[in-house]
Amino acid sequence: MIINSIISLPGDKSISHRSIMLASIASGVSRITNLNDGEDLQSTIKAMQSCGALIKQDKDLIVVTGSSLASPKEPIDCGNSGTTSRLLTGLLSSQHLSFSLIGDESLSKRPMNRVIKPLKEMGCIIKSNDGLLPLHIDASNSFKGIDYKMPIASAQVKSAILLAGLGAKNPSVVRELKHSRNHSEIMLESMGANIVVDNNNITVNPLSSKLKSFNMDIPADPSSAAFFIALAALLKGSDLTVKNILLNPTRTGFIDVLGKMGVQGLVSNPMTNNGESCGDIQFIGSNIKSCDVPAHMIPSIIDEIPILAVIAAFAKGRTVFHQVEELRFKESDRLDAIIQNLQSFGINAFEEKNNLIVDGGKPKKMAKIISYDDHRIAMAFIILSLVAFKEFDIDNTDCIDISLPGFFDILEEIQR
Numbered sequence: 001m002i003i004n005s006i007i008s009l010p011g012d013k014s015i016s017h018r019s020i021m022l023a024s025i026a027s028g029v030s031r032i033t034n035l036n037d038g039e040d041l042q043s044t045i046k047a048m049q050s051c052g053a054l055i056k057q058d059k060d061l062i063v064v065t066g067s068s069l070a071s072p073k074e075p076i077d078c079g080n081s082g083t084t085s086r087l088l089t090g091l092l093s094s095q096h097l098s099f100s101l102i103g104d105e106s107l108s109k110r111p112m113n114r115v116i117k118p119l120k121e122m123g124c125i126i127k128s129n130d131g132l133l134p135l136h137i138d139a140s141n142s143f144k145g146i147d148y149k150m151p152i153a154s155a156q157v158k159s160a161i162l163l164a165g166l167g168a169k170n171p172s173v174v175r176e177l178k179h180s181r182n183h184s185e186i187m188l189e190s191m192g193a194n195i196v197v198d199n200n201n202i203t204v205n206p207l208s209s210k211l212k213s214f215n216m217d218i219p220a221d222p223s224s225a226a227f228f229i230a231l232a233a234l235l236k237g238s239d240l241t242v243k244n245i246l247l248n249p250t251r252t253g254f255i256d257v258l259g260k261m262g263v264q265g266l267v268s269n270p271m272t273n274n275g276e277s278c279g280d281i282q283f284i285g286s287n288i289k290s291c292d293v294p295a296h297m298i299p300s301i302i303d304e305i306p307i308l309a310v311i312a313a314f315a316k317g318r319t320v321f322h323q324v325e326e327l328r329f330k331e332s333d334r335l336d337a338i339i340q341n342l343q344s345f346g347i348n349a350f351e352e353k354n355n356l357i358v359d360g361g362k363p364k365k366m367a368k369i370i371s372y373d374d375h376r377i378a379m380a381f382i383i384l385s386l387v388a389f390k391e392f393d394i395d396n397t398d399c400i401d402i403s404l405p406g407f408f409d410i411l412e413e414i415q416r
């Protein structure tokens, strides 16, 4: 199998969530195209609509008319979406609403104390199920800004605080140890918020007037592209170009690690779109080398580690991903899910002191993929199985709809 293709992909999921949320509280009409078409975005759209947001979908065009939000009557169902749940805690607090958040079985196991703690410190009243969903948040009274040192690298937590800060009495500062994706900062700034980024410290001032509406064609999601890029990278002689992909440096760690492994991405047509860098990128499949992935790179590849571990499985030698403990708190325990699946394909992989170690070579035996109902685990191991055995067997593919419902269509398109 060889790939020779130029593809366009649905929009970045992180930017899509933020565009719907922030357009809903802006002044005027925002027009969004190429929104991510996964189920997580539907969770965000429904959540915002349940608070009175005016969101209309006309084929590929989403029109959001900014309005005043109201406390929802029913609990908001965030489905499987960690980003929806964490960002809403801040966004709806900034609007001084009172609301409850619930989610599916996976989301109901994911830690919420990371957002509860700073928001409580700001003065929001929060009840939870021992740090888990359901959450009940009452932000109807005024609350204060915060000076918060992030204990972990998390764009969701950082964003929750920055968004809440828009409705606080005084400025808030978030201090990051490691840079996490900065789409909230970029979008807030381009919408006219008073936000100042100084190295690792971000200061957000309470809004003195409404945010400005915007028009945006959302660039392709690099986290979705990673699966097809991996396929091309692993199939020597393949040539794949992804058009108009997000190239924000907080998200290009996958491209950097792939470069360390011997496959360089060639960027053309670079441009800026609403403050976000993007462009076309081309990859040529080649031999893969193992490499060492230092801890400081982990936030920039946090969603791509499953597919990078799959690439490492085909490399010569040992690849070490340092300090990947955050993988345990994703849609599944991804550290465990990666190791179990790699082992069942006959690849030596294990965890040692929070590092993920993969001894590359070639998958030795065909195995049934266990998805753990996690979209990125499912897609990553389908790629592994296709490269090694030209077929795959998996317990469930429905979960793929969370971020990329067109996965199989695109796979077919690029193999033609």
Ligand code: S3P
Binding pocket: 013, 014, 015, 083, 153, 154, 155, 156, 157, 159, 181, 302, 303, 326
């Ligand atoms: C996201 C942040 C990351 C990432 C998630 C999307 C975001 O989560 O894994 O898929 O849009 O802010 P963490 O903040 O938990 O690292």
